[in-house]
Amino acid sequence: MVLxxxxxxxRLQFALTAMFHWIFVPxxxxxxxxxxxxxxxxxxxxxxxxxxxxxxxxxxxxxxKFWARIFAINFAVGVxxxxxxxxxxxxxxxxxxxxxxxxxxAPLAIEGIFAFFMESTFFAVMYFxxxxxxxxxxxxxxxxxxxxxxxxxxxxxIANAWMQYPVGMEFNPDTARNEMINFADVxxxxxxxxxxxxxxxxxxxxxxxxxxxxxxxxxxxxRNRIYAVKxxxxxxxxxxxxxxLLAYSGDGSAYNxxxxxxxxxxxxxxxxxxxxxxxxxxxxxxxxDKEIGDGEDPYLFSISIxxxxxxxxxxxxxxxxxxxxxxINGGYTYTDRNGNEKVAVPFEQKRERGLLAIEALKEYxxxxxxxxxxxxxxxxxxxxxxxxYFGYGYLDSAEESVPPVALTFYTFRIMVTLGxxxxxxxxxxxYLHRKGAFTAEGKKVKWFLYLAIISVPLVYICSQSGxxxxxxxxxxxxxxxxLPVQAAVSGVSASNVYTTVAIxxxxxxxxxxxxxxxxxNQIKKGFENIK
Amino acid sequence: xxxxxxxxxxxxxxxxxxxxxxxxxxxxxxxxTLLFGTAASEDDKKAIISILGxxxxxxxxxxxTFGGAAFASxxxxxxxxxxxxxxxxxxxxxxxxxxxVSYEFRSKxxxxxxxxxxxxxxxLNGLFGTILLGVAVGTLFSGGAYAMDRLNIxxxxxxxxSYWTNDSMGLEAIANPFNLLLGIVVFLLAxxxxxxxxxxxxxxxxxxxALVERCKVQLKVVPAAFVLLFAVFLVALFLRTGYETDPxxxxxxxxxxxxxxxxxxLVWPMILxxxxxxxxxxxxxxxxxxxxxxxxxxxxxxxxxxGAVLAVWAILICAAFNNxxxxxxxxxxxxxxxxxxxxxxxxxxxxMAYVSIAVPFVLAYIVTVWRKMGGK
Numbered sequence: 001m002v003l004x005x006x007x008x009x010x011r012l013q014f015a016l017t018a019m020f021h022w023i024f025v026p027x028x029x030x031x032x033x034x035x036x037x038x039x040x041x042x043x044x045x046x047x048x049x050x051x052x053x054x055x056x057x058x059x060x061x062x063x064x065k066f067w068a069r070i071f072a073i074n075f076a077v078g079v080x081x082x083x084x085x086x087x088x089x090x091x092x093x094x095x096x097x098x099x100x101x102x103x104x105x106a107p108l109a110i111e112g113i114f115a116f117f118m119e120s121t122f123f124a125v126m127y128f129x130x131x132x133x134x135x136x137x138x139x140x141x142x143x144x145x146x147x148x149x150x151x152x153x154x155x156x157x158i159a160n161a162w163m164q165y166p167v168g169m170e171f172n173p174d175t176a177r178n179e180m181i182n183f184a185d186v187x188x189x190x191x192x193x194x195x196x197x198x199x200x201x202x203x204x205x206x207x208x209x210x211x212x213x214x215x216x217x218x219x220x221x222x223r224n225r226i227y228a229v230k231x232x233x234x235x236x237x238x239x240x241x242x243x244x245l246l247a248y249s250g251d252g253s254a255y256n257x258x259x260x261x262x263x264x265x266x267x268x269x270x271x272x273x274x275x276x277x278x279x280x281x282x283x284x285x286x287x288x289d290k291e292i293g294d295g296e297d298p299y300l301f302s303i304s305i306x307x308x309x310x311x312x313x314x315x316x317x318x319x320x321x322x323x324x325x326x327x328i329n330g331g332y333t334y335t336d337r338n339g340n341e342k343v344a345v346p347f348e349q350k351r352e353r354g355l356l357a358i359e360a361l362k363e364y365x366x367x368x369x370x371x372x373x374x375x376x377x378x379x380x381x382x383x384x385x386x387x388x389y390f391g392y393g394y395l396d397s398a399e400e401s402v403p404p405v406a407l408t409f410y411t412f413r414i415m416v417t418l419g420x421x422x423x424x425x426x427x428x429x430x431y432l433h434r435k436g437a438f439t440a441e442g443k444k445v446k447w448f449l450y451l452a453i454i455s456v457p458l459v460y461i462c463s464q465s466g467x468x469x470x471x472x473x474x475x476x477x478x479x480x481x482x483l484p485v486q487a488a489v490s491g492v493s494a495s496n497v498y499t500t501v502a503i504x505x506x507x508x509x510x511x512x513x514x515x516x517x518x519x520x521n522q523i524k525k526g527f528e529n530i531k
Numbered sequence: 532x533x534x535x536x537x538x539x540x541x542x543x544x545x546x547x548x549x550x551x552x553x554x555x556x557x558x559x560x561x562x563x564t565l566l567f568g569t570a571a572s573e574d575d576k577k578a579i580i581s582i583l584g585x586x587x588x589x590x591x592x593x594x595x596t597f598g599g600a601a602f603a604s605x606x607x608x609x610x611x612x613x614x615x616x617x618x619x620x621x622x623x624x625x626x627x628x629x630x631x632v633s634y635e636f637r638s639k640x641x642x643x644x645x646x647x648x649x650x651x652x653x654x655l656n657g658l659f660g661t662i663l664l665g666v667a668v669g670t671l672f673s674g675g676a677y678a679m680d681r682l683n684i685x686x687x688x689x690x691x692x693s694y695w696t697n698d699s700m701g702l703e704a705i706a707n708p709f710n711l712l713l714g715i716v717v718f719l720l721a722x723x724x725x726x727x728x729x730x731x732x733x734x735x736x737x738x739x740x741a742l743v744e745r746c747k748v749q750l751k752v753v754p755a756a757f758v759l760l761f762a763v764f765l766v767a768l769f770l771r772t773g774y775e776t777d778p779x780x781x782x783x784x785x786x787x788x789x790x791x792x793x794x795x796x797l798v799w800p801m802i803l804x805x806x807x808x809x810x811x812x813x814x815x816x817x818x819x820x821x822x823x824x825x826x827x828x829x830x831x832x833x834x835x836x837x838g839a840v841l842a843v844w845a846i847l848i849c850a851a852f853n854n855x856x857x858x859x860x861x862x863x864x865x866x867x868x869x870x871x872x873x874x875x876x877x878x879x880x881x882x883m884a885y886v887s888i889a890v891p892f893v894l895a896y897i898v899t900v901w902r903k904m905g906g907k
Contacts, residue, residue: 003689072635079588080631083595087624090613091600095691097613099684101606102875109603110886112596120588121900128585132904141900172876177606179876213827285592355687362685394687406685487684490614491694501620505630514636521641 003486009497010092010489016501017084018471019464020508024515026463029153030207031071032146032243034234035126036139039064054204063227064476065130065530067211067521068142072127077515082152084504096478096488096520103169103180107187111155119148120374150200157199161192163479164470165260173364173380173385178482191256198249201242202463205422208239209452209459212429214523216452219438224527229438232429240426247419251312257473258313258321260337261275262478263401264473266324267408269309270298274323274332276343280308283413286406292399293325328398345389354393357386358365382488390480400484403475411465411472411474418462425455538880539870542604542854545887548846549597550668554717554843555836556590557664559583561718561725563630563657570751575651575742577638584634585904589897591631593837603883606860606874607679611693616670616675616701623663630656656659657725658718665717669710671850672771672790674859676703679866698861709767716764719757720839726750727818727832734823754815768846769794774856776869783856783867793849800845800852805841811835 042060045053089097097105126140127135133141162168168185169178180186212235215228258265266274270286273295284302287431307317314321322332322344330346345353360382367376395401428448432438437445474480478488570576602609613620630653636642639648679693697703704710726746733739775784786792787867794801814835819825827834851857852896856867874880 047815073639076632078637079591080628082600083591083631084624084630086595086598086602087613087620090598090609091617091620091624092614094614094693095684096610097602098606098610098692101602101609105599105606105609105875105880106883106886109596109599109883112599113889113893114590116595117589117897118590120592121897123587124588125900125904129904137903175876176684177876178883180879183878183882194763318639358685358687360684365682365685394690429546470637487687487690490610490617490692490698492614492617495699496617496700503621504623507625510643511632514632517641517643518636518639521639 003220003489006489006492007485008009008378009494009501010492011485013092013228013497013501013504014085014088014507015471016504017081017088018467020504020512021078021081021085021337022467023460023512024074024081024466025153026203027074027205027210028071028078028149028207029203029409030205031067032142033065033076033204034207034238035067035071036146037234037238038067039139043135046135049077059226060121061228061531062140062527063230066227066527068126070214070519072123073515073518073522075123077511078137078512081508085478092490092492093478093488094485094490098177099483099488100166100169100178100479101418102164103166103178103186106180106183107155107162108201111152114153115148115155117148120151139298153200153203154196155193156186158192160470161189161195162186163477164195164474165256166479166482167190167193171362171383171390174368174381176361176365178479185303191245191260191455194249194252194256198246198253198466200214201246201249202466204242205239205246205419206459206463208235208242209422209455210238210427211235213452213456217523218526220446220449220453221294222274222440225438225440227527229433229517233433236426236429236433240423240430243419243423247423248421250416255311255315259335260364261474262334263324263327264408265313266322266327267403267405267473268412269321269323270405270409272310272325273321274300274321274326276320277307277318278309278313278321279304279306281311284409286409288406292328300320310328320530324402328401338524347392347401350389350392353386353389354391355388355393356393357383358393360386363514389483391477391479391487394484394487395476400476408469408473411468415462415469418458422455422459422462425451512515535693535874535877535880536585536607536871538877538884541884542600542874543851543857543870543882544602544848545890546597546600547705548840549593549600549842550558550847551843553590553593553597554641554662554720555588555840556593557717557721558728558836559587559590559777559821560657560661560726560834561723563653563725564718564722565725566657566725567602569742569745571745573743575739578733578736578742579729579738580634580637582728587630587634591627594627600883603659604875604880605868605870606875607693607874608868610875611679612667612675612676613860614691615675615695616667616692616697617706618699619663619667619670619701623660623667626656626663630660632831634907657721661718661721662714663705664709665703666710667706668717668847669707669713670704671847671861672768672773673704673707674702674861674867676861676862677860677866678880679868679900680862681772682748684744684848693866708710709771709849710776712764712767714761716746716757716760717829719753719760723750723754723815724832724836724839726753727814727835729830730818732831734829740827750818754819758812758815770811774859774864774867776854776856776867776871778854778871781869783859783869785864789855791851793853794845797849797853800848803821803841803845803848807838807840810838812838812843814838 010511038060042057042064076147090266122141122144126145129138134391167189168182169180202289213229218224218228269281282303284299287300290298295419309321310319326332333341333343334344338344360379364379432445436442476484565579573758574742575608633649633652657777676696677693678696681692683692684690725751729746730743733743769791772785774783774789818831821828851870856869858868860866
């Protein structure tokens with residue numbers, strides 16, 4: 001009970017800080033490149049002769065400066081909240097930090113050395129250096145800021161992907177820790193590559209929607225039209241490319257989840273009893289009384305696409321997709337990460353084998369202390385045989401191995417629906433732009449202007465939903481199958497953690513309100529005061 | 532095994548160097564404490580903010596990298612100290628979060644709290660951020676009330692490997708006079724460097740002449756207080772009983788004057804420390820006694836900073852080298868952390884050692900950019 005309160009508090013704190021962090025980061029990831037593109041245009045026009053080119057250069061410079069200000073406001077809060085996450089691994093998930101520090105810590109350290117310094121050094125030039133350095137150096141700095149911001153995302157996402165798909169490591173019974181044996185496996189794992197691609201493109205999409213939303217507000221107010229129209233064009237092209245790639249990588253992401261985290265996929269689909277030719281649920285209402293293993297229909301109402309889930313998960317319309325009950329009961333065949341056909345082990349057996357691994361580790365340590373080499377060897381071999389289920393030894397019941405289904409299920413649908421909507425949104429934006437609808441003489445497209453403004457909060461909901469699917473869906477694992485949350489938390493009391501949750505909540509609320517007020521003020525000021 | 536031994540020491544040296552650079556870069560924090568009392572007008576404040584505004588992120592990033600490098604190379608320290616001295620680290624964290632938003636928000640219209648509040652955040656970060664970081668570093672010598680047993684991971688009901696044995700969760704470290712002394716020393720150094728930086732940046736500015744004069748008046752007091760308390764700290768450190776680990780058995784035992792002996796036996800940290808102290812004194816003397824425009828006077832900020840890096844590096848090296856327990860447990864001595872029992876594996880340390888080759892390049896571009904920006 002005490003432990004459960006601590007786990008809830010620690011998870012709440014992590015969720016709060018991660019979600020707050022992710023309000024600011026995606027905008028800077030995408031906006032960095034948009035600003036860099038705009039400054040490149042400015043630079044190129046400024047090199048050309050003639051009044052027309054000089055006017056164009058002036059326009060792109062103003063665009064660059066305006067969006068760079070929006071970037072800067074978000075950048076500050078992104079940096080501020082990023083350090084909380086880093087510290088929190090130690091303060092609230094100390095066992096986790098110890099257990100996998102050599103693997104997880106390395107990308108974090110590399111992130112600091114390569115990405116953060118690049119980002120912060122060149123950000124200073126980008127923001128303060130207009131009159132102090134050459135145009136070329138300034139342009140390079142803007143690009144390096146954008147690249148630095150994205151590089152830092154790369155390393156932290158590699159670390160996150162590793163938690164969901166632990167590779168390139170082995171367990172050392174002498175130190176009772178996981179140790180890295182292949183850095184390239186960690187960095188270039190298919191899950192990491194896909195996660196990078198998916199998260200980066202989602203950030204670019206978010207930034208594009210924000211740029212279009214703000215620009216449409218100007219059109220609605222009939223202000224700064226020339227800047228707004230240019231911004232819409234740049235953002236719509238960048239957004240459309242990103243949104244299409246996002247959908248593509250989303251498919252890859254679901255395929256990876258199906259392969260490596262079948263329980264997450266089952267939760268995403270609300271699927272309890274799987275099967276071949278499984279349909280993909282388009283929309284459904286989950287039955288709140290549904291329980292694991294009761295055999296009842298999980299949906300009160302549903303609209304499904306036949307065979308689509310099987311195809312998504314196995315690339316075969318008739319492939320078998322296990323549901324929650326199947327994963328708990330085992331017995332179905334699947335292909336493991338090495339390409340071998342295997343029969344799924346039921347939860348109870350996984351738990352038994354997890355306990356065997358844990359017990360073997362205890363025996364190993366005892367034998368090492370007493371110098372009993374034969375016992376040490378047999379314990380090491382028992383540990384190795386059962387290590388893949390190590391984490392299950394900490395779970396008391398099968399229910400604990402199931403993530404919160406409703407939250408994962410609904411957020412998955414919100415993410416996918418909105419993701420598809422945004423592809424359409426960018427197409428419409430580009431179409432209207434081509435038709436000249438945004439010019440003063442253009443057709444009245446007020447509906448789109450309002451739609452674009454409403455889309456801004458929607459894109460944030462979409463982005464946050466994606467992370468909820470990824471992180472809630474993998475519960476209870478901090479490291480898939482190896483370390484559940486209950487074995488990963490620090491030895492802090494729940495009351496201490498709830499106190500810090502309250503402090504962070506108040507702090508974040510103040511920071512968010514301040515940030516939004518500053519942003520709105522900056523937007524209201526528009527392009528008029530930019531030199 | 533020899534490679535691992537080397538890498539453990541290499542990484543402690545790298546983390547220590549990052550810590551030493553961080554202490555130098557805390558001049559930003561020292562400068563922030565000038566916002567109240569020393570800055571007489573809004574223009575003065577803006578002047579201070581404008582020169583620190585280019586630099587705070589480097590300090591912040593160094594702190595983050597210091598944390599990241601400690602996490603990756605000595606994960607057991609990271610988990611034991613952060614997870615145990617919970618409130619100490621949370622307070623440091625909050626103070627730095629407040630700093631990170633304040634530079635950007637203070638001058639903006641509609642910033643909700645008003646620029647005075649953001650200035651106050653900067654001041655609090657400058658004062659308490661430095662003191663608490665000093666306190667945290669102090670625990671490397673004074674230790675922490677933790678117990679650690681790796682085999683706890685095999686207890687499925689309570690798997691936490693290291694845990695604090697009191698309810699203060701790190702707050703008691705602030706009450707420890709040795710830690711607090713180090714905290715105040717770090718603050719005074721930061722403030723001295725902050726003063727030197729403002730003088731360095733505005734020495735030829737007519738508009739900021741009054742501000743520079745006020746800084747110069749303080750320069751007669753603050754560095755002197757720093758030097759005095761630093762000397763007291765060194766004496767306290769050298770008289771302190773430290774803990775030594777037997778590299779073969781891992782048994783930990785008390786050794787009188789351990790940190791002095793580390794300096795004495797290893798020699799080179801002693802040389803580093805002495806060189807650092809001499810350079811710091813030269814830098815301070817340059818600012819105080821040399822003619823304006825002379826080399827020592829013009830570069831006193833950088834000279835003092837460089838000396839501080841060497842001295843702090845030497846002290847941090849001595850916390851762990853020579854088989855020293857670098858984070859002694861006051862609750863269960865044999866659980867104390869050493870380079871040998873708390874490091875990452877050889878493989879990880881090796882991969883990261885390759886990565887660390889990039890550090891000089893990173894430093895080089897930071898310096899290049901600073902110079903290009905003209906420091907103004």
